[in-house]
Amino acid sequence: xxxxxxxxxxxxxxxxxxxxxxxxxxGPGIAGGNNRQTLTDEDAEGRRLFQRWCExxxxxxxxxxxxxxxMTRAGTDPDALPVYIGSxxxxxxxxxxxxxxxxVLAGLExxxxxxxxxxxxxxxxxxxxxxxxxxxxxxxxxxxxGVFAGVIDQDYAYGRKDMDGKTFGDELKRIGWLGDEVVxxxxxxxxxxxxxxxxxxxxxxxxxIGVVTHCQxxxxxxxxxxxxxxxxxxxxxxxxxxxxxxxxxxxxxxQEVAMSEQPGAVGGVGQVKFSPNSxxxxxxxxxxxxxxxxxxxxxxxxxxxTIEAKANEICAALGVGCAVxxxxxxxPVTFDEKLVASVRKAAEDLGYSxxxxxxxxxxxxCWTAKVAPSTMIMCPCVGGLSHNExxxxxxxxxxxxxxxxxxxxxxxxxx
Ligand code: HGY
Ligand code: MN
Ligand code: MN
Ligand code: MN
Numbered sequence: 001x002x003x004x005x006x007x008x009x010x011x012x013x014x015x016x017x018x019x020x021x022x023x024x025x026x027g028p029g030i031a032g033g034n035n036r037q038t039l040t041d042e043d044a045e046g047r048r049l050f051q052r053w054c055e056x057x058x059x060x061x062x063x064x065x066x067x068x069x070x071m072t073r074a075g076t077d078p079d080a081l082p083v084y085i086g087s088x089x090x091x092x093x094x095x096x097x098x099x100x101x102x103x104v105l106a107g108l109e110x111x112x113x114x115x116x117x118x119x120x121x122x123x124x125x126x127x128x129x130x131x132x133x134x135x136x137x138x139x140x141x142x143x144x145x146g147v148f149a150g151v152i153d154q155d156y157a158y159g160r161k162d163m164d165g166k167t168f169g170d171e172l173k174r175i176g177w178l179g180d181e182v183v184x185x186x187x188x189x190x191x192x193x194x195x196x197x198x199x200x201x202x203x204x205x206x207x208x209i210g211v212v213t214h215c216q217x218x219x220x221x222x223x224x225x226x227x228x229x230x231x232x233x234x235x236x237x238x239x240x241x242x243x244x245x246x247x248x249x250x251x252x253x254x255q256e257v258a259m260s261e262q263p264g265a266v267g268g269v270g271q272v273k274f275s276p277n278s279x280x281x282x283x284x285x286x287x288x289x290x291x292x293x294x295x296x297x298x299x300x301x302x303x304x305x306t307i308e309a310k311a312n313e314i315c316a317a318l319g320v321g322c323a324v325x326x327x328x329x330x331x332p333v334t335f336d337e338k339l340v341a342s343v344r345k346a347a348e349d350l351g352y353s354x355x356x357x358x359x360x361x362x363x364x365x366c367w368t369a370k371v372a373p374s375t376m377i378m379c380p381c382v383g384g385l386s387h388n389e390x391x392x393x394x395x396x397x398x399x400x401x402x403x404x405x406x407x408x409x410x411x412x413x414x415x
Contacts, residue, residue, distance in 0.1 A: 009117065010350075011406055013399030016109040020398070023049060023089070023105065024097040033389025034097055038090035038132040039067070039171035046089045047177060050104065050129060057112050059127065062186075063179025065154065066144035067131040067172050070186065073111050075124035075413065081189035083121075083413040084372075085110065085405065086128030086145075086364055092136050096196075096391020098381070098398075103194045104129050106402040113406055121413035123189050130364040131172070138168045139289070140220055140328030145364035148184045149371050151330075163273070188372035190339055190412045193365040194405045195376060196393055200384025201357060208400045209347040209354035210378030213340055215366050216264075216295040216358060219304045220328030222287065223250065223311065226321030229276065229284035243286040244274065246320040250311045254290050257306050265294040265303060266360070295332050295358050333366045336373035339412065343377050346407035352400050361386070377401050377408070 026046045027036030036042040047069060051061055054071040062070040072082065087103025107127035114121070130148075135141025138160040146152035158169030172178045197203075202210050227243030251269050258267030272288040292303045308324055315322035347354040357378060368374045379401040382392040 009407060009410070011109050011113045011399060011402045012116070013395055013402070015112065016106060016398060016402055017395045019053065019105045019109065020097060020101060023101055027091065029094055029389045031094070031389040033391060034091040034095045035093050036089065036091045036095070037093060037137045038134065039137070039168065039175055041175065043090055044175040044177065047129065050089060050108070054108060054127065057108065057115060059111065062181050063177060064148070064181035064183040065179060066147050066157065066183045067177040067179060068144050068148060068183065069129040070181075071108070071127045073114070073125040075121050077122045080123040081187050082124040082126040083409055084126045084128055084188050084191045084368070085193070085409060086130055086191065086368070087193050087195060088130045088133030088364065090132060090134050092134055092387050094387075094389050095134070096386055096389060098196045098391055098393050099198065099386050100133055100195070102196055102379070102393070102398060106194045106398070106405055109402055110406040110409055114410075119410065119415060121410065121415055123413040125409065125413055132168065133364055135328065137162045139222070141362055142364050142367055143168070145367040149367035150184055151367060151370060154183060188368065190336070191365060191368040191372050191374040192339070192405060192409055193363055193374070193376045194401050195363055195378055196381040196386060196391070197357070197378045197384065198361045198381060198386035202355070202378065202380035203382065203384060205355055206353065207355045208352040208379070208397060209404055210357040211340060211344045211347065211354050212359050212376035212378055213335060213356050214295055214358045215333040215335070215363065215376070216293045216360060217297060217300045217332035218291070218293045218328060218330055218362050219300065219326060221290040221292070221304065221307065222325045222327045223247070223290065224323045225286040225315060227283055227286070230282045232280045232282055235282065240282060241319050242282060243320050244283045246315050246318050246322070247272065247286045247288055249314045250290075253310050253314065254292070254307055257303055257310070258292065261294060261299045261303055264296065265292070265299055267292040267303065267307075289327065293360070297332055300332065330362065330366050333369050335365070335369060335375040339373055339375035339408070342408040342411045343375060343404060346404040346411065349407065350400070350403050352404065377404050
């Protein structure tokens, strides 16, 4: 670190917390969290607030054809590739105030602190808001960063539909955030993502900082089961073609497969759609997505194969049709060693307790890691709870991770 920095190199935690609380007012949930789903009017309002704050801090905006927002602070060497700091402003329907939002606003806070400390960097700094990280409204998760990284086709992404049949492409145009930059044209010197852990480890181990070395891999398997619509009252049990029963047995089987792959494997179902979804009609169609994850490549692929084979057996035994489509996938990710070391060094220089951790949740960094050196920083969250309106962190935790972010980014952006 040069004279420009030293021990006063910390962020303004109060300003970061105020931004978080201000952003949380947009798309409020019904229980203290947020419902600011991607490409809704609430998402558009949050984007405008972020844009205003960034422009007030002297950043210039670029938006690409997936609606990804790139807010640039110039470096002293215009030819140097930028250091990116990113995450997402969209939330789950019953999301918390910090998932994703912390990483975007902490990136802005790091830049505002550079301004306050009159720090210049060789590499430009770009604070990024990725579109549709959650995958709640349009599957898969991390959709726009996946297109940016060249692993998801943009036309496929534009055609993705929400539960009401609206497409990603139409909704992006409707809210006025279809940008003109060619997605993926930007090149990165490095990418940092700061995120709440969304799990119980850091709090249980009483650590302030998670030095994220890896992220577990994921499959989202969308099953479409075909039964026969029939009266729930007058149809004898032996004459039923019961897609709902098949789904229940598949869910139980997924639990058993995940438990058979311990330690370190998870599996479950978060979304089910019965058609016609009427109390006294046996479902003709049942659509649901199985979410399986593990840091082990071998286990990940074995779990997928086992679940698909057993699901076909369950459906055959009930005479139910079974189709499955992988609607989300990434292999286990190893983050960039040099950047991971810069995060650990920053935590040590600041005297913050820290530990290595593997991310349980998926993040945009999983895709940027395909195209640039990438890593993550984590802070604890209360009870490890996330994707729940009661998601909570402390201002101290939020600030400590942002201090680490500032120092690791400056180390990489070359003061
Ligand atoms: O699904 C995930 O891991 C992330 O929250 N989108
Ligand atoms: Mn997130
Ligand atoms: Mn999330
Ligand atoms: Mn794979």
